[in-house]
Amino acid sequence: MCAAPAPASSPTAPIIARCQELFDDLDFTAARRWKEARPGRKVVGFMPVYAPRELLHAAGMLPLGIMGAGETLEVIHGDAYYQSYICRIPRSTLELGITGRLDFVDGFLFPSLCDVIRNLSGIWKLLFPKVYVRYLDVPQNFTPGMADGFWIQEMEELREGLAKLGGVEITDEALRDSIAAYNENRRVVREVYAYRAAEPWQAPSSDVYLLMRAGLVLPVEEHTQLLRDWLAAARAEKRQARDNTRIVLNGVFCEQPPLGLIKAIEMAGCYIVDDDFMLVNRFLIGDVKLEGNPLANLASAFLRDSEETAAKYQPDLAVKGKYIVDAVRRNGAEGVIFAAPSFCDPALLERPMLQDRLDRVDVPHIGFKYAENSAQMQPVREQAGTFADSIKLWSTP
Amino acid sequence: MSAAEVVKEASMLKQKEMIAGNYDALTSAPETGRKMAATFVPGNLNELIMTFGLLNNLPEINAIQNGMRKLSGDYILEAEKAGHSEDVCTYVKSDLGMMAKGNIAPNGKPLPKPDVLLLSYTGCFTFMKWFELVREQYKCPTVMLHVPYQGDGQVTKNMRDYIVKQLKEEVIPKLEKVSGVKFDIDRLRQYMRESARAEDDLVWVLESAKARPSPIDAYFGGVYYIGPIFTAFRGTPDATEYYRLLRAEIEERMRRGLGPITPEGDMKEQKYRLVVEGPPNWTSFREFWKMFYDEGAVVVASSYTKVGGTYDLGFRHDPEHPLESLAEYALGCYTNRNLPQRVDLLEKYMTEYQADGLLINSIKSCNSFSAGQLMMMREIEKRTGKPGAFIETDLVDPRYFSAANVKNRLESYFQMIDQKRRVASAA
Ligand code: SF4
Ligand code: SF4
Numbered sequence: 088m089c090a091a092p093a094p095a096s097s098p099t100a101p102i103i104a105r106c107q108e109l110f111d112d113l114d115f116t117a118a119r120r121w122k123e124a125r126p127g128r129k130v131v132g133f134m135p136v137y138a139p140r141e142l143l144h145a146a147g148m149l150p151l152g153i154m155g156a157g158e159t160l161e162v163i164h165g166d167a168y169y170q171s172y173i174c175r176i177p178r179s180t181l182e183l184g185i186t187g188r189l190d191f192v193d194g195f196l197f198p199s200l201c202d203v204i205r206n207l208s209g210i211w212k213l214l215f216p217k218v219y220v221r222y223l224d225v226p227q228n229f230t231p232g233m234a235d236g237f238w239i240q241e242m243e244e245l246r247e248g249l250a251k252l253g254g255v256e257i258t259d260e261a262l263r264d265s266i267a268a269y270n271e272n273r274r275v276v277r278e279v280y281a282y283r284a285a286e287p288w289q290a291p292s293s294d295v296y297l298l299m300r301a302g303l304v305l306p307v308e309e310h311t312q313l314l315r316d317w318l319a320a321a322r323a324e325k326r327q328a329r330d331n332t333r334i335v336l337n338g339v340f341c342e343q344p345p346l347g348l349i350k351a352i353e354m355a356g357c358y359i360v361d362d363d364f365m366l367v368n369r370f371l372i373g374d375v376k377l378e379g380n381p382l383a384n385l386a387s388a389f390l391r392d393s394e395e396t397a398a399k400y401q402p403d404l405a406v407k408g409k410y411i412v413d414a415v416r417r418n419g420a421e422g423v424i425f426a427a428p429s430f431c432d433p434a435l436l437e438r439p440m441l442q443d444r445l446d447r448v449d450v451p452h453i454g455f456k457y458a459e460n461s462a463q464m465q466p467v468r469e470q471a472g473t474f475a476d477s478i479k480l481w482s483t484p
Numbered sequence: 485m486s487a488a489e490v491v492k493e494a495s496m497l498k499q500k501e502m503i504a505g506n507y508d509a510l511t512s513a514p515e516t517g518r519k520m521a522a523t524f525v526p527g528n529l530n531e532l533i534m535t536f537g538l539l540n541n542l543p544e545i546n547a548i549q550n551g552m553r554k555l556s557g558d559y560i561l562e563a564e565k566a567g568h569s570e571d572v573c574t575y576v577k578s579d580l581g582m583m584a585k586g587n588i589a590p591n592g593k594p595l596p597k598p599d600v601l602l603l604s605y606t607g608c609f610t611f612m613k614w615f616e617l618v619r620e621q622y623k624c625p626t627v628m629l630h631v632p633y634q635g636d637g638q639v640t641k642n643m644r645d646y647i648v649k650q651l652k653e654e655v656i657p658k659l660e661k662v663s664g665v666k667f668d669i670d671r672l673r674q675y676m677r678e679s680a681r682a683e684d685d686l687v688w689v690l691e692s693a694k695a696r697p698s699p700i701d702a703y704f705g706g707v708y709y710i711g712p713i714f715t716a717f718r719g720t721p722d723a724t725e726y727y728r729l730l731r732a733e734i735e736e737r738m739r740r741g742l743g744p745i746t747p748e749g750d751m752k753e754q755k756y757r758l759v760v761e762g763p764p765n766w767t768s769f770r771e772f773w774k775m776f777y778d779e780g781a782v783v784v785a786s787s788y789t790k791v792g793g794t795y796d797l798g799f800r801h802d803p804e805h806p807l808e809s810l811a812e813y814a815l816g817c818y819t820n821r822n823l824p825q826r827v828d829l830l831e832k833y834m835t836e837y838q839a840d841g842l843l844i845n846s847i848k849s850c851n852s853f854s855a856g857q858l859m860m861m862r863e864i865e866k867r868t869g870k871p872g873a874f875i876e877t878d879l880v881d882p883r884y885f886s887a888a889n890v891k892n893r894l895e896s897y898f899q900m901i902d903q904k905r906r907v908a909s910a911a
Contacts, residue, residue, distance in 0.1 A: 167858065168856075168858050168859050169855070169858065170846055170848075170854060170857075170858065170876065172571075172848045172854075172876075173851065173854065173855050177855065197635075199609075199633065200609075201609045201851065202608060202609045202610070202851040202852040202855060203851050203855040205609070205633060205635075206823055206851075206852075206855040206856040207855070207856070208635060208822070208823075209822040209823025209824055209826075209856060210823060210856050210859050212822070212823070212824055213823065213824055213827070213859065213863065214859075221635065221636070222633060222635025222636070222822070223635075224632045224633055224635060226630060227605060227612065227628060227630040228628050228629075228630040228650055228654070229628075230628070230654055232653075233649065233650055233653065233654060234630070234646070236645070236646070236649070237632070237642060237643075237645070237646035237649075240642040241642065244640075244642070397613070400603075400605075400612050400616070400628060400630075401616065402626065402628060404619055404620070404623060404626075407616060407619075407620075427569075429571055430571045431571070432571075432572050432573060432609065432610050432613065432851060433609065433613065435568075435569040435571055435572050436568075436569075436572050436573075436576065436610065436613035436614075436616075436617065437613065437616075438567075438569070439566075439567050439568060439617070440616065440617065440620060442567065443620070456569075456571070
């Protein structure tokens with residue numbers, strides 16, 4: 088059992104090849120070209136898990152999502168900044184910075200995902216004093232009405248900072264246009280996810296992953312078009328459905344596993360029908376309202392209608408962990424694979440609570456850890472394979 | 485924290501009594517009918533908790549107690565057996581393991597379920613997960629107080645307003661409900677007045693280490709000195725009395741030209757003055773301390789003694805503006821300051837306390853403290869020209885305290901300081 092790879096002649100192949108090229112390129116050539124194409128353009132980086140990219144877009148800037156340096160870059164300097172018991176993403180991100188691969192990046196946003204990313208914001212301030220660095224303290228108080236004012240004002244300060252950086256005014260009108268562009272992108276992103284969940288044999292997860300990664304480096308309009316093109320191309324070809332086990336993958340929202348790990352899970356006989364990769368692409372669930380105050384609308388969407396993840400506090404015990412069960416049900420999954428970066432407090436502390444919710448409804452699960460440069464995929468393949476087989480075995484009437 | 489055993493000064497006995505009293509109050513709550521809040525040390529709202537007549541149970545303090553009493557190792561294993569990762573914060577696992585094994589307090593009696601978890605989320609992301617995890621078992625109400633981080637190295641009006649709003653509209657009404665006690669701002673003010681008095685004396689004590697010889701050890705001794713003010717006692721007359729006694733004792737030591745008290749009596753020679761960054765190891769606390777005083781190393785300033793408030797930077801609880809002052813307090817705690825601020829503070833300590841070097845005790849468990857410490861060390865070395873040293877241990881997981889390694893590291897560090905001195909005096 089394995090996921091059918093797209094033949095070279097497949098209509099999706101050139102699109103995925105382009106995404107793969109963007110993924111492999113640790114010099115971020117596409118973003119550099121975008122910047123060079125017009126004088127005065129600015130690029131602003133951001134880390135997982137959520138940043139209001141609409142503000143950057145409205146300032147005429149390119150939001151550039153940085154998710155570490157993956158498995159290929161040799162980390163030489165970064166290790167001198169981090170102890171062995173800290174995850175790998177901050178050190179490889181620093182490596183990108185120190186080796187000049189991010190020298191074209193004018194600003195960098197560090198969302199409040201965990202203390203490692205938080206402290207990285209301070210390191211960035213010390214090491215790259217010319218870069219506009221902002222820590223994004225996304226609210227954790229989700230009691231209605233408690234945090235809107237705070238988050239609107241934080242975004243207001245970000246808007247001022249970006250306006251100064253770019254020498255531009257960020258008008259409400261421009262913000263509404265940007266919100267519209269991202270609303271559209273989120274709709275298509277969700278369409279891709281829904282398509283994969285409905286016909287996973289048509290949409291290998293390694294392809295979907297690359298499509299979503301492309302969204303971190305391309306202008307949003309281009310990314311939306313790319314997704315549309317891919318959907319059209321994927322629908323046009325018929326691949327063979329297999330009797331794979333449908334699983335939800337959870338815990339991969341920050342440091343990324345090697346692409347080989349996703350492929351290994353698929354090769355082991357699993358269809359990934361939902362995941363938490365690149366959550367920023369679909370963090371806000373519905374369309375953000377266009378009429379009225381755009382920052383208030385963004386705040387409201389974040390506080391009232393956004394994805395659940397380990398990085399967010401859940402005030403209600405009855406709701407805690409429901410999202411994983413919902414993801415299983417909604418996507419007709421048969422099990423959950425928890426994969427978390429080694430030393431990742433958010434993912435690893437969240438996991439037992441999610442496992443408990445799955446146990447209550449008899450959904451099987453397995454779990455393992457990885458690093459972005461994990462080389463050995465055989466154990467993952469074996470573990471996922473055994474898991475998939477056992478689900479099939481026990482579900483046979 | 486229990487006081488050192490060899491020499492017992494009045495302040496030590498007083499603290500011991502206070503801690504025992506609090507544990508007795510906590511464990512007898514089912515009989516006395518008193519309600520209890522659990523909350524974290526950094527940014528804790530002890531004055532507010534007391535305003536509602538609630539008892540205060542701090543899970544980090546339980547973990548420290550269990551670390552020092554050599555119980556935490558088993559608790560951590562228990563939590564790992566139950567499925568918690570070996571990679572995550574060991575305070576959390578020690579707490580979960582303790583719960584699994586009956587939640588026995590140091591007085592041998594079980595701790596009752598808290599009536600409310602007050603999640604004042606200050607300076608550490610893990611706190612949030614920690615209370616989500618214990619809530620699974622206690623199933624009691626949880627109150628979130630999100631304290632924004634000083635990402636840009638300053639406290640803004642927006643941050644303060646956000647905290648005050650949460651206090652007014654959520655924390656206070658919920659505590660009223662849990663306790664059945666109406667909020668009385670004058671009662672809060674009275675506690676805060678008391679806090680400020682104790683804070684003055686604490687700062688005096690910590691700053692006494694600027695003297696030569698230093699009459700205190702600001703790390704190993706310092707963790708005892710911060711005990712009452714960081715925990716369930718800030719705002720009580722007992723705490724004020726404790727700090728009055730302590731200050732008088734230290735004044736006396738200074739007058740007599742004495743160094744700090746160690747578990748083996750007065751420290752004699754002070755060859756090295758150090759600033760220490762990072763929490764201590766609790767499972768081998770005595771052994772760890774001995775490695776310093778045996779070599780004549782005294783810690784003159786530490787960042788760990790600022791996790792529950794940066795009083796030496798001037799903050800005092802202010803009864804005239806109670807809620808704003810609680811907000812300022814929480815915002816100012818050490819790990820809620822960004823890395824450049826932390827470096828600035830350490831640099832200031834190096835200079836003002838005339839230290840010979842910076843030692844970092846990097847804690848495996850604690851990303852909040854540890855992620856970035858290598859960079860901090862380099863910055864301090866660059867700015868002060870003084871050598872830094874880096875050791876790695878854990879808070880309460882005995883598996884990560886390698887006495888031989890730490891000792892070796894320290895010995896070569898002291899040699900390095902000697903060498904630097906020789907070079908400097910030859911120049
Ligand atoms: S991998 Fe986990 S611990 Fe590391 S930076 Fe990301 S969220 Fe934080
Ligand atoms: S990570 Fe550090 S600050 Fe946070 S709970 Fe653990 S020991 Fe405390």
